[in-house]
Amino acid sequence: MYHSILDTSVEFIKGVGPTKADVLKKDLGLFTFRDMLAHYPFRYIDRTKFYKINQINPDSQYIQIIGRVISKKVIGDKRVKRIIAVFKDETGIMELVWFQSLKWVDTNIQVGVAYVAFGKPNLFNGTFSISHPEMELYQNRHLGRGNLTLQPVYNSTEKLKKFNLDSKGIQKLIAGLLDQVIPQVTEDLPQYILDKYQLPDKRTALLNIHFPKNQQDLNAAERRLKFEELFYIQLQLLHNKQLRQLKFKGASFELVGEKVNRFYKEFLPFELTNAQKRVVKEIRIDTQRGVQMNRLVQGDVGSGKTAVALMSMLLANDNGYQACMMAPTEILARQHYASIISLVSDDLVKVAILTGNTKKKERNILHEQLENGEIDILIGTHALIEDKVQFKNLGLVVIDEQHRFGVEQRAKLWRKNVIPPHILVMTATPIPRTLAMTLYGDLDVSVIDELPAGRKPIETRHLYEGQRLRMFGFMKQEIAKGRQVYIVYPLIKESEKLDLLHLEAGIEQLSYQFPRPDYQMSIVHGQMPNADKQFEMQQFIEGKSHIMVATTVIEVGVNVPNASVMVIENAERFGLSQLHQLRGRVGRGAEQSFCILMSGNKLSKEGRIRLETMVKTNNGFEISEIDLQLRGPGDITGTQQSGVLELKLADLASDQIILSEARNTVIALFEDDPQLDKPENSMLKAYLQKLQRGISFDKIS
Known part of the structure; x- marks a missing residue:
């Protein structure tokens, strides 16, 4: 499976050398023959279809035309210089325009010569033009690797183009490399998998991804x-899960005791939803097995994850263990603390909080109580992972919004007990199923897909700038009913690049519309000192202010059941996931709540889809699937720390079926051959052994 020739530096590909190799490494991250073969085309030109100039219309996509350059001139000064060539065929004329690489164009594009021009046409003042067309000499169009009907197009950079490594140059390198190494490429999927899914062998696949005949x-x-690609990700994830289950024994929570039973019968102020009951049961089964639990609980905003986490922590307490909950911000940690102490009493359980702002005297007392076991549940921020924080017997770690923590930060909590504590990860960011399978593929996943009884769906409306007075009138109506309002802005100060209604200008406008003393406003943004932020939030939480004007610091962590309106300014500038999180700040009481999305009149296609999606649905999982299609996986999670999502070819938004096939194949593989001892799985075993020795490599072989 692994052949050293593919680890040869790109420098030794015919036609590269040290200088070009340096640019390939820096600009495209291509270091070896293996990397080069995995630099797949991003699209293909259908070379069988040609257009005449009089056949072009404003809706035409990428087209190719045979014509002759009849004139060429440089226009403009140094700052906005461009070259315009007039291109003619027997049906008419059009323009070819270049704004970059002008020296190359001036030297290489010759007047009077016939070319095949390829690109996307634009219509301006009645004349069609193509900006930065791909140009090929008409007489050379049948040269290259066979008579290609589908010509590969590769990503390149302006710097590479200076070395003649545009798409055509890269195509030539890859063609030569394939000729050189294809006989030495061996298979890296077992034959029975190829047969089951009727997949071509590796050599055929590599030849046809770069130079397909049809x-x-x-x-x-x-x-x-x-x-x-997806099979090997799943192999790695599920192998890690299997290893962890073998390696890490976990505390066994055999007992459902007084704390859980009393809480359920005496303290819980509402009936658990069926989804909450199901997840509690899954956690209960996990923690009885004597193996470390690693479970992700996904639940929409307001679905009751905190109650599930609390019952899990009480289960740990019932079995003689302490529990802790780590949140990414102090605001959120304090929110969890307030929420939990409102649900329990001191005689049931001792709960404490630790953040970066905890005073030294309180901290010393807390450390002592933690070490002697007086504290049952500790809630906090990153402060929990400090070496000074020692537990008597930590049995369960709850991590909220885990994508905001690094792997090493989480691992520090695991090391705070001889027997690694059970891990319960929670997120209010609904994750598409495909993304959960890759990003969290080594965790067991639970979903809380019901909202508590009595919650009314939030009504979402989209208003344009011209309807602002209507929005102010609606705010006044809600405030008159005794409700409170959030207004969220994307920026604190005016940006030269973005024409946004920023927070400072917004406050000025609001002060005019909602004058004191009739209306009180709280203002919160990320650049305020923590103490000021806490004071302003407390004013709003206690109902002393009517309007909370904020930047996105309130995305998570504020729970005010009396707030019934969320106004999001410049809503088109926010991602879907963020809009959904912000909307979830309201709708927490019994009253009807509203989310108003304010936008400018000009919306991009994506901006319009985002706002229409928000108006159409409150379902976080539906929203997350659309978000994945619009933005891609890295943006949704905000992190690519695991490397899992650096996919070369697969697309999690469109390749769900292939991902399911790959994952199910790996599950069946480990069920049939847990140690991969069968001869047909030897290549997979060798790959995992290399990974364990710290050798990670892409799987072109």
């Missing part, structure tokens, strides 16, 4: 390479 060959090659 669409059918290309589709088969893409499916094979996507399957391989």
Whole structure:
């Protein structure tokens, strides 16, 4: 599976050398032959179809035209210089325009010569033009790797183009490299998997991904390479899960005792939803097995994750263990603390909080109580992972919004007991199923997909700038009913780049519309000192202010049941996930709540889709699927720390079926051959052994 020739530096590809190799490494991250072969085309040009100039219309996508350059001139000064060539065929004329690489264009694009021009046409003042067309000499169009009907197009950079490594130059390098190494490429998927899914072998797939003869060959090659990519991610994740279960024994929570039973019968102020009961049961089963639990609980904003976490922590307490809960911000940690102490009494359980702002005297007392076991549940921020924080017997760690913590930060909590504590991870950011399978593929996943009884769906409305007075009138109506309002802005100060209604200008406008003393405002943003922030939030929480004007610091962590209106300014500038999180700050009481999305009149296509999605649905999982399609996985999670999401070819938004096939194949593989001892799985075993020795490599072999 692993051949050293593929680890040869790109420098030794024919036509590269040290200088070009340096740019390939810096600009495209291509270091070896293996990397080069995995630099797949991002699209293909159908070279069988040609257009005449009089056939172009404003809706035409990428097209190719055979014509002759009849004139060429440089226009403009140094700052906005461009080259315009007039391009003619027997049906008419159009323009070819270059704004960059002007020296190359001036030297290489010759007047009177016939070319094939390829690009996306634009219509301006009645004339069609193509900006930065791909140009090929008409007489050379049949040269290259065979008579290609689908020509690969590769990502390049302006710097690489200076070394003649544009898409065509890279195509030439890859063609030569394939000729050189393809006989030494061996298979890295077992034959029985290839047979089951009717996948082409590795050599065929590599040849057809770069130089397909037809669409059918290309589709088969893409499916094979996507399957391989996702298969190896799942192999790694599920192997890690298996290793952890073998390696890390966990405390066994055999007893459901007084704390859980009393809380459920005497303290819990509402009936658990069926979804909450199901998740509590899953956690209960996990913690009885004597193996460290690693479970992710996904639940929409307001679905009752905190109650589930509390019952899990009480279960740990019933079995003689302490529990802790770590949140990414002090605001959120304090919110959890307030929420939990409102649900329990001191005679049931001793709860404490530790943050970066805890005073030294309080901290010393807390450390002592923690070490002697007086504290049952500790809630806090990153302060929990400090070496000074020692537990008597930590049995359960709850991590909220875990994507905000690094792997090493989480691991520090695991090391705070001889027997690693059980891990319960919670997120209010609904994660699409495909993303959960990759980002959290080594965790067991629970979903709380019901809202507590009595909650009314939030009504979401989209208003344009011209409807602002209507929005102010609606705010006044709600405040007159005794309700409170959030207004969220994307920026604190005016930005030269973004024409946004910023917080400072907004406050000025609001002060005019909502004058004191009739209306009170709290103002919160990320640049305020913590103490000021806490004071302003407390004013709003206690109902002393009517309006909370904020930046996105309130995205998580504020729970004010009396707040019934969320106004989001410049809503088109926010991602779907963030809009959904902000909307979840209201709708926490019994009254009808509203979310008003304010936007400018000009919306991009994506901006319009985001706002229409928010108006149409309150379902976080539905929203997350659309978000994945719009933004891609890295943006949704805010992190790519695990490397899992650096996919070369597969797309989690569109390749869900292939991902499911790959994951199910790995699950069946480990059920049939847990140690991968069978001869047909030897290549997979060798790959995992190399990983364990710290050698990680892409799987072109």
